[in-house]
Amino acid sequence: MMPRRRARKWLRLGRRIASHAVLIVAVVFALFPVYFIVITSFSKIPIAAITAQVLVPKVSQLTLGSYQQALSGQYPAFTSLLENSLIFAGSAAAIGMGLAAFTGFALSKFNFPGRRSLVYFILIISLFPSFLLIIPYYFMFAKLGLIDTYPGLIIPYSAGAVVFAGILVKNYMDSIPDDIEEAALMDGLSRTGAFFRVLLPLCYPVLGLAAFLAFVGPYTDYALAHVFITSSAKETLALNLYNIATTDTGASNYGVVTAFAIVMSLPIVVFYMAFQRYIIGGLTLGAVRG
Amino acid sequence: MTGVRLENISKQFKDSTALEDVSFAVKDGEFVVILGASGSGKSTILRIIAGLEVQTRGHVYIGDMLVDEYEPRDRNIAMVFQSYALYPHLRVYDNIAFALRVRKVPREDDPDRYRRRTREEIDDRVRRAADLLGIGDTLTKKPAELSGGQRQRVALARAIVRDPELFLLDEPLSNLDAKIRSSARLELKRIHEQLKQTFVFVTHDQSEAMTLADRLVVIDHGHLLQFDTPENVLSRPANQFVASFVGSPEMMFLEGRIRAANGGFAFELDPVRISVRGARAPGPVTVGFRPWDLTVAKTAGPGAFPAVVRGIERLGSSDLLFLELQGSGAPGAPAMSGVTVRAMSRAYEYEVGDSAGVTLAPDRALFFGADGDRLDELEGAPAGP
Numbered sequence: 022m023m024p025r026r027r028a029r030k031w032l033r034l035g036r037r038i039a040s041h042a043v044l045i046v047a048v049v050f051a052l053f054p055v056y057f058i059v060i061t062s063f064s065k066i067p068i069a070a071i072t073a074q075v076l077v078p079k080v081s082q083l084t085l086g087s088y089q090q091a092l093s094g095q096y097p098a099f100t101s102l103l104e105n106s107l108i109f110a111g112s113a114a115a116i117g118m119g120l121a122a123f124t125g126f127a128l129s130k131f132n133f134p135g136r137r138s139l140v141y142f143i144l145i146i147s148l149f150p151s152f153l154l155i156i157p158y159y160f161m162f163a164k165l166g167l168i169d170t171y172p173g174l175i176i177p178y179s180a181g182a183v184v185f186a187g188i189l190v191k192n193y194m195d196s197i198p199d200d201i202e203e204a205a206l207m208d209g210l211s212r213t214g215a216f217f218r219v220l221l222p223l224c225y226p227v228l229g230l231a232a233f234l235a236f237v238g239p240y241t242d243y244a245l246a247h248v249f250i251t252s253s254a255k256e257t258l259a260l261n262l263y264n265i266a267t268t269d270t271g272a273s274n275y276g277v278v279t280a281f282a283i284v285m286s287l288p289i290v291v292f293y294m295a296f297q298r299y300i301i302g303g304l305t306l307g308a309v310r311g
Numbered sequence: 312m313t314g315v316r317l318e319n320i321s322k323q324f325k326d327s328t329a330l331e332d333v334s335f336a337v338k339d340g341e342f343v344v345i346l347g348a349s350g351s352g353k354s355t356i357l358r359i360i361a362g363l364e365v366q367t368r369g370h371v372y373i374g375d376m377l378v379d380e381y382e383p384r385d386r387n388i389a390m391v392f393q394s395y396a397l398y399p400h401l402r403v404y405d406n407i408a409f410a411l412r413v414r415k416v417p418r419e420d421d422p423d424r425y426r427r428r429t430r431e432e433i434d435d436r437v438r439r440a441a442d443l444l445g446i447g448d449t450l451t452k453k454p455a456e457l458s459g460g461q462r463q464r465v466a467l468a469r470a471i472v473r474d475p476e477l478f479l480l481d482e483p484l485s486n487l488d489a490k491i492r493s494s495a496r497l498e499l500k501r502i503h504e505q506l507k508q509t510f511v512f513v514t515h516d517q518s519e520a521m522t523l524a525d526r527l528v529v530i531d532h533g534h535l536l537q538f539d540t541p542e543n544v545l546s547r548p549a550n551q552f553v554a555s556f557v558g559s560p561e562m563m564f565l566e567g568r569i570r571a572a573n574g575g576f577a578f579e580l581d582p583v584r585i586s587v588r589g590a591r592a593p594g595p596v597t598v599g600f601r602p603w604d605l606t607v608a609k610t611a612g613p614g615a616f617p618a619v620v621r622g623i624e625r626l627g628s629s630d631l632l633f634l635e636l637q638g639s640g641a642p643g644a645p646a647m648s649g650v651t652v653r654a655m656s657r658a659y660e661y662e663v664g665d666s667a668g669v670t671l672a673p674d675r676a677l678f679f680g681a682d683g684d685r686l687d688e689l690e691g692a693p694a695g696p
Contacts, residue, residue: 200396203363206383207390208410208469218413222400 062087062279087276091284097253097261099284106258107288110240112175117182117235118228124183125190125224126216130202140191147184155248162249169251177245182235193227194220229299237289258285313374313476314339314509315360320369322355322533329355330366330533337526342503342510344524346517346557352533353513357479360511362386373476386477389470393482395462397454403465404450407437410473440472443502460491467499471506480512484519496522517557521545529553551683554599560631562599563652564679569593577694578676582614584694585673596686597679604675605654607632607661611668620665621651629655634669 063083092099127133128140158177159168167173197220205215221228243259250256262285266278293300315337322330329352337343347353358364360371362383371378378386389410397406411433415425441447444464454462463483470478484492484499500523503510514520520527521541529537529544537549548554554562567580569590576590578598585598611617622633632654652669661667676691 198394198396200392200394201398203361203383204390204392204396204398204469205409206363207361207388208473209384209413211382211384214413219398223398 058279058282061275062283064276066276087274087280088284090274090277091265091281097256101254102256102258102261103288105255106240106285108171109174109178109246109257110236110238112171113178113182113239114232114236116175116179117186118232120179120183121186121190121231121235122221122224122228124187125192125194125227126220128187128191129194130199130220140188143184143188147188151181152244155245158245159248168249169255171255174239174246174249178239178242179235182231182238186231186235189231190224190227193224197223226299229296233292233296233300236292240289314341315374315477315511316372317356317360318370318372320356320359320366320371322352322359322364323367328533330359333369333530333533333535335528335535335538337509337511340507340509342500342512342523342525343528344520344526345511345513345528345530346515346520346524347513347530348515348556351530353515353528353530354481356528356530357390357481357511357513360477361388361390361479387473387475388477388479389473389475390479391466391470391481391483393485395454395466395483395486397462397465397469399454401453402450403441403446403452403454403457404437406454406465407440407450407468407472408433410469411436414473436472436474437468440468443471443505444468444498459487460495463487463495467502471502476509478508478510480510482514483512485514485516492519499523517559521557527557529557531556547687548677548685550685551597551599551679554677554679554685558601560602560653560655562601562677563605565598565600567596567598569596572694578678578691583616583671584614585671585676585691586694587678588690588692589688595681596689598691599677599679600652600671600675602631602653603655604672605652606670606672607634607654607656608668608670609660609665611666612670615668615670618652618667618669620661620663620667623661623663630657630659632656632661632667634667636669 060078063085064078065082065084065086128136154177162168162173162177167176201223202212202215202220205219206212210218241259242257243263246257246260247263250260258281262278262281265281266273317336318334320330320333322328333352333356335343345353345356355364359366360373362378362381362385366379373386373388398409401409411428415427418424418426437450438447441450444467446461446464446468449457449461449465454465457465463486466483470480480499484495487495496519499512512523524541526539527537527541527544528535529549531552537544537553539547539549544553544557548557551564555564565580565583567578569576569578569587570593572579572584572586576587576593578585578587578596580598607618608615617637618634619637620632621635624631624633634652634654636652654669673691673693678686678689678691680686
């Protein structure tokens with residue numbers, strides 16, 4: 022009796038050690054590049070830490086100079102870049118999320134002919150690389166006079182976001198029993214009212230996730246922005262990052278590039294932390310059994 | 312307070328018929344139970360009354376008002392769902408208050424205009440409903456923190472608080488433990504007596520139906536089979552299906568013939584002879600007996616079926632014997648093996664494999680025709696010598 026129980030205890034411990042070992046390796050694998058970027062950004066030597074083969078820099082070699090240069094030594098000004106990026110990504114997140122909520126509601130809770138095929142159609146569309154659309158988008162938006170305007174980028178960003186997020190919301194709403202919506206109808210609401218007062222609040226977790234994904238995509242987008250934005254007044258952080266990295270002389274100041282990248286990533290980190298509860302809830306698609 | 316009337320309701324789904332020409336009228340303040348097996352269409356009836364489903368044919372009246380075209384929210388009906396369907400994101404208090412906040416009420420000074428209820432009005436009603444159901448201490452909790460019994464009470468409170476014209480309850484007790492279920496049943500009955508409002512309650516549990524119902528709607532495969540008091544459904548079932556579906560343990564059926572005898576008619580199935588009053592012609596017939604109308608003895612006397620004990624179920628207060636009837640062995644007598652009957656008896660006197668004798672109470676016999684309908688005019692009596 023006893024030895025068997027003890028053996029089981031050891032087995033459990035062994036399993037736990039093994040799984041932690043795997044996780045640690047994965048974390049190191051994921052974080053190592055980030056670590057290099059961080060130490061490069063603080064380094065006095067303007068070459069990448071990886072090429073300098075420095076693993077642990079000495080304190081005397083550290084400086085904030087790269088950050089200073091990244092934030093103030095750029096044209097256009099960093100604040101203007103940040104503002105543009107936030108306008109594009111924020112609008113895309115807000116519009117994309119709003120449309121995704123309605124899309125998910127329609128696809129999940131309404132019975133209309135061709136619903137299933139529509140879901141598959143949307144899924145298939147989301148499999149195509151978005152780069153394919155850049156050229157046709159350009160011609161279309163040029164005709165509409167939307168090149169180098171805010172709507173010109175917000176529209177395709179939102180459209181791109183709503184495809185995936187709509188499916189995400191639909192799947193989540195599928196997990197909400199119809200009874201709950203019907204209870205709201207019996208309680209005196211119209212379908213629209215039931216959507217806004219009952220279903221939508223229940224979908225906050227997945228909408229948080231959808232908003233996050235809809236934000237990060239445009240915020241880090243280079244390809245579409247590069248084609249659509251022609252004036253420096255509308256330049257975004259991601260565009261500028263590339264401009265810093267590729268100087269005319271061909272020699273990049275890695276310290277400035279990495280510092281810029283780190284500052285640029287801060288809004289995403291803040292966004293994630295603010296909505297972490299929702300985003301993780303959305304990822305696990307928690308059942309809402311009352 | 313008001314009644315509800317269904318007139319020739321039929322419901323056709325894409326490739327199945329859920330209801331076929333169902334009509335019945337629930338009186339004001341009545342507790343009506345719709346009893347049927349799963350898939351019989353009983354929940355569909357409820358959903359049609361609620362307006363969540365639209366009938367293919369027929370009309371629904373609430374009070375005297377034809378409500379066919381009304382949205383669920385305009386029917387002023389409260390519904391308790393089998394899953395309770397509480398709003399998971401709202402506290403118990405807000406769950407109960409929800410409908411009060413949504414619905415406007417006529418203004419005192421001008422009944423044609425509507426106003427929202429005040430916070431005090433809502434609070435007062437929520438607390439009274441919570442007190443009635445004994446859930447006053449759960450008001451600040453979320454539904455996920457409650458036990459099954461508490462959730463069921465919240466669902467009930469949410470319906471009661473609205474003071475609706477009609478309560479619809481879709482198997483509200485079926486998700487409860489057996490122990491709580493019977494007390495919840497009594498409580499529901501108490502609430503109905505207190506509110507004196509009209510309740511329509513759906514269940515597949517016949518003992519639930521028998522205890523709760525003023526009147527019972529028995530439904531099978533979309534057809535209304537009987538609408539009557541529980542006593543009548545039990546003692547005067549409309550047909551063989553109702554007879555076997557309602558009443559526990561199940562009724563026993565014997566197939567035989569009515570023959571002319573001694574100037575009258577008699578049902579004969581050797582060794583049993585029951586004189587039949589009211590019969591006009593001989594013919595095949597099925598006779599049913601409730602288990603409590605059978606007497607079991609250690610030996611088969613005259614007029615008793617010889618039987619073998621095949622199983623014993625001890626229920627506590629009474630015991631159930633599963634008996635397999637044997638043919639009488641007489642030449643020409645039908646082979647009876649395979650007919651199993653359930654009889655209430657003192658089971659401790661028997662063991663599996665024992666032989667026994669089963670005597671029927673002739674005046675308790677129910678007769679069913681070839682189409683399954685009960686032959687109301689037929690009455691059994693002890694056969695003369």
